[in-house]
Amino acid sequence: MAYSLVKYVHVLLAITAVGSNITYAVWNVRGAIDAQHLGFALRGIRFIDNRIANPCYGLLLVTGLALRFIGFNFWPRWVLSAIVLYVVLVVVALAGFSPALRRQIVSLEADGPTSAGYLRWAGRARITGIVSGVFALVIVFVMVVKPAA
Template identity: 35%
Template sequence: MSRGDWITFVRFLHVLGAVVALGFSLSYGLWISRGDAVGGQARPFVLRTISWIDRRLTTPAYVLQLLTGLVLVFLTDVRRFQQLWLALSLGLYALLTLLAIVAYAPAHRRQTALAERLAAGEAVEADYVEAGTRARRLGLLVAGLTLVILALMVFKPTL
């Protein structure tokens, strides 16, 4: 394969990773709303399913984004690291990763645990709603940052 073929192949993987990661991420809120509307065992099932998808598809796709993005920079022009859009994207990616690990994941786990306890009659609805509100706000922040990174990648703003 020629260098150009490699660049095209890696770019395809990069776009595929974006579609998978962002697509699943943006759907989580819809699934949680559906689970909350049904209530009972649907809540913990939906939340556990989101965790399952996140571990097996979404998170690997986000990792693929970073790896393929770095490979693209090295295959095309390493000086791109000096460009504003790429520096901002990498900084936001680091922030997004930190936020997901230290805030969103624990909030989602708490929401899931409360949903399971609520379904078993061992928790109070208000506690679940409070945990869900926190997780939803963090999820919206994570999704928003991801969309900003996408916009930076597409529009490539300069100073």
């Protein structure tokens, strides 16, 4: 029973974290349609990232490790693969996406949406956001399909 409950929470956290990340593209498009709403959209992304997605990713590590210790007495290859991908995702998100988004917002407020600084940070946030999203989706694939289990 404990395993099923922890797995249920783990799946809900994954849905919330990855689902939140997927909305960032919509926020960006909606903000780009009207420059007066761009700051609101970017601050919305930052709020969701800091207060919803990232805490869920942190709790995913906790519940994932709990599942391993409750349900297995060894480290399946797919679990190890997911952990390696998770570490890469965290590094890209914390060292790439989050700082780029923060600087993008600062640059927007200081220099506007057509400034070189804003465009540079927007590009970095876009690339690191896409890379993070791909890693998140690959992790979901590994966790669902369990290749080479």
